[in-house]
Amino acid sequence: MLNQVLQEIANAKEPLSLTVLSNKLAIERGALEGMLAHWVRKGKLRDDDAEEASACNTGGVGSCGSTCTGTNTCSFVAKMPKTYSLPVNTKNNEILNS
Amino acid sequence: MSAAALSSAKIFTINYGGEAEAEITRLAEAITATPAVASQFPARWLAIKLLEADEDIQTRMRVLQGGAALLDGVNKSIVRLQEIYGDDVDTVIADRRYGWINGLVHEVVQRPATNRQTVSDQIDKVVTHRLLGIPIFLLAMWAVFKMTADVSAPYLDWVDGVIGGPLTNWTVALLGLLGASGTWVESLFVDGIIAGVGGVLVFVPVLMFLYLALAILEDSGYMARAAFVMDRLMHALGLHGKSFLPMLVGFGCTVPAFYATRTLENEKDRILTGLLVPFMSCGARLPVYVLFAAIFFPQNSGAVVFWLYLLGIVTAILLGIALKNTLFKGKEQSTFVMELPPYRLPTLRSIWLHMWERTSSFVKKAWTIIMATSIILWVLMAIPVRGEGSFAETDMNHSAFATVNQVIAPVFQPLGFGNWEASSALLTGFVAKEVVVSTMSQVYAVEEAEEEGETPTFFEDVGGIITSFVAATGDTLKSLPLIVGVNLFEEEAEEEPTALMSAIQNGFEASSGGHGALAAVAFMVFVLIYTPCMVAVAAQRQEFGMKWTWFSIIGQLVLAWLMAFVVFQGGKLLGLG
Numbered sequence: 116m117l118n119q120v121l122q123e124i125a126n127a128k129e130p131l132s133l134t135v136l137s138n139k140l141a142i143e144r145g146a147l148e149g150m151l152a153h154w155v156r157k158g159k160l161r162d163d164d165a166e167e168a169s170a171c172n173t174g175g176v177g178s179c180g181s182t183c184t185g186t187n188t189c190s191f192v193a194k195m196p197k198t199y200s201l202p203v204n205t206k207n208n209e210i211l212n213s
Numbered sequence: 214m215s216a217a218a219l220s221s222a223k224i225f226t227i228n229y230g231g232e233a234e235a236e237i238t239r240l241a242e243a244i245t246a247t248p249a250v251a252s253q254f255p256a257r258w259l260a261i262k263l264l265e266a267d268e269d270i271q272t273r274m275r276v277l278q279g280g281a282a283l284l285d286g287v288n289k290s291i292v293r294l295q296e297i298y299g300d301d302v303d304t305v306i307a308d309r310r311y312g313w314i315n316g317l318v319h320e321v322v323q324r325p326a327t328n329r330q331t332v333s334d335q336i337d338k339v340v341t342h343r344l345l346g347i348p349i350f351l352l353a354m355w356a357v358f359k360m361t362a363d364v365s366a367p368y369l370d371w372v373d374g375v376i377g378g379p380l381t382n383w384t385v386a387l388l389g390l391l392g393a394s395g396t397w398v399e400s401l402f403v404d405g406i407i408a409g410v411g412g413v414l415v416f417v418p419v420l421m422f423l424y425l426a427l428a429i430l431e432d433s434g435y436m437a438r439a440a441f442v443m444d445r446l447m448h449a450l451g452l453h454g455k456s457f458l459p460m461l462v463g464f465g466c467t468v469p470a471f472y473a474t475r476t477l478e479n480e481k482d483r484i485l486t487g488l489l490v491p492f493m494s495c496g497a498r499l500p501v502y503v504l505f506a507a508i509f510f511p512q513n514s515g516a517v518v519f520w521l522y523l524l525g526i527v528t529a530i531l532l533g534i535a536l537k538n539t540l541f542k543g544k545e546q547s548t549f550v551m552e553l554p555p556y557r558l559p560t561l562r563s564i565w566l567h568m569w570e571r572t573s574s575f576v577k578k579a580w581t582i583i584m585a586t587s588i589i590l591w592v593l594m595a596i597p598v599r600g601e602g603s604f605a606e607t608d609m610n611h612s613a614f615a616t617v618n619q620v621i622a623p624v625f626q627p628l629g630f631g632n633w634e635a636s637s638a639l640l641t642g643f644v645a646k647e648v649v650v651s652t653m654s655q656v657y658a659v660e661e662a663e664e665e666g667e668t669p670t671f672f673e674d675v676g677g678i679i680t681s682f683v684a685a686t687g688d689t690l691k692s693l694p695l696i697v698g699v700n701l702f703e704e705e706a707e708e709e710p711t712a713l714m715s716a717i718q719n720g721f722e723a724s725s726g727g728h729g730a731l732a733a734v735a736f737m738v739f740v741l742i743y744t745p746c747m748v749a750v751a752a753q754r755q756e757f758g759m760k761w762t763w764f765s766i767i768g769q770l771v772l773a774w775l776m777a778f779v780v781f782q783g784g785k786l787l788g789l790g
Binding site: 116117118124127128129132133134136143146148149151153157163196198199200201 | 300301303304307311312314315318319334337437444445448454455476478548551552553554
């Protein structure tokens with residue numbers, strides 16, 4: 116079942132929503148979220164939210180003028196929906212065999 | 214209940230399969246035979262945790278007597294099971310667990326056919342439909358910009374009235390008390406700071422309504438669907454599906470949009486998206502569009518703003534396709550899964566907080582960057598370079614500022630706005646896009662005709678501010694149906710444009726040879742496409758390096774010039790404007 120989830124994402128021709136994936140695989144949505152979290156821990160999926168955490172929190176030269184101390188407080192970034200993606204250079208046959 | 218008692222009690226267990234169960238049983242027996250460990254944890258539970266390589270449990274095991282030996286045995290079990298299953302043991306165990314859960318849910322949970330899908334799912338069937346999704350998104354954008362342009366107008370007029378009236382009067386009166394009346398100090402405050410900063414603050418209501426509309430769309434859950442629909446389109450066009458998410462951020466501000474490209478792991482995709490993000494018109498450019506739309510297209514200002522934003526999106530997509538097939542040729546895009554939050558009714562508090570957080574950054578910028586720029590501009594406009602004037606008493610056309618801009622103005626002649634006033638606004642727009650408006654307020658400075666009668670007292674001014682605010686609030690509520698084209702206002706005589714609006718209109722008519730409206734459109738297109746502000750450029754350099762930053766700056770300037778040229782010259786050929 117776990118591998119089915121990963122295979123379905125790898126084979127998809129377009130972006131998927133959690134609902135579509137849940138219906139396609141006949142898996143409860145809550146269970147599906149747990150499965151995705153499992154693959155993120157294993158490094159087979161990327162949690163883009165975690166990557167965003169470093170965005171803007173650089174103390175760098177840029178500032179849009181708002182009081183930004185990181186993604187969780189940025190009023191512009193905070194509303195982006197959560198996404199999971201396959202890591203770069205992941206080929207179809209690598210997903211299940213590595 | 215103690216660990217021993219738990220172990221011996223009848224506990225329901227999940228069957229993890231023949232080979233895994235054999236290893237679990239072997240390990241459980243070894244655990245039971247190790248008193249120091251068995252007294253701490255239930256044997257079967259610990260065996261499973263160890264096979265899952267739970268780091269916390271492993272750490273706790275190492276300090277127990279006999280724990281190290283058990284861990285050795287666990288490692289051997291893991292190796293054996295990995296050879297059998299060809300996969301990580303924790304994955305196998307998790308897979309069996311989820312399979313059992315799923316099976317149980319299917320057996321015991323009964324949902325009536327009508328309830329299998331939530332309300333959110335049913336709405337999503339329409340909102341994320343392959344054919345309907347994008348038209349619905351465009352409709353939502355239309356409503357946002359109609360609201361921004363039309364509904365904010367009463368408050369915009371109120372702020373303009375307060376700044377141009379009581380605030381200016383009080384400043385002049387205060388300076389008079391300090392003996393600065395009629396001096397360059399008064400000019401600095403009135404023609405520099407109030408004209409410059411005030412010219413931008415007038416648009417605070419516009420930004421508030423824009424962010425109000427966006428907050429409603431975000432808090433309701435729709436914005437995630439918009440991103441999903443557009444991502445699907447981007448993917449279909451060969452661009453990375455996740456590119457639209459940073460672009461969506463760019464509608465507020467380009468700076469965090471650059472940083473948001475970090476969600477794209479592939480460096481090529483990230484750089485390409487970074488090149489496209491500036492075409493998403495940020496909130497700071499909105500005052501320019503609203504001002505020019507109000508001057509040249511007063512009956513259709515909302516539509517003008519909508520089409521400009523749409524042009525930015527279309528330009529980004531077309532440029533993205535072109536770059537994807539040339540400089541950024543790469544492998545087929547991988548897909549992704551997006552979590553769409555359930556729809557919900559936005560709360561007033563949440564909407565207000567999000568609206569205020571974003572608007573306050575605009576106001577904060579007004580009191581810092583824009584004020585500093587306004588002062589510098591005033592100084593440059595006060596320094597005489599030609600003619601007979603002295604400091605702060607020179608003809609503006611003979612000032613240092615005008616002289617510099619008269620050199621670059623001819624570049625914009627083919628675009629219909631080859632006067633130094635317009636080119637100066639574009640130049641200072643590099644500091645911050647709002648400065649385009651504040652510069653226009655300063656360079657087109659005209660004195661409003663003085664109203665006859667007594668100067669109102671302080672308390673009369675305060676009373677006037679309050680009553681006009683109440684009236685503006687009433688007009689704003691009456692403006693809400695304008696979003697759907699219903700006009701509740703009585704037919705009134707057309708409002709006379711302000712002196713500033715007339716000056717801008719006359720300036721563009723003169724520079725374009727009588728095609729002022731067309732030149733205005735070309736100007737707005739130039740503002741849409743050209744280089745973002747210096748803070749955004751600094752962020753771009755930080756994220757993508759000098760090479761790509763220069764590529765972007767030069768590319769955007771060239772593209773802006775070409776597009777504005779096509780608009781103006783093409784429009785003239787077609788007999789438009």
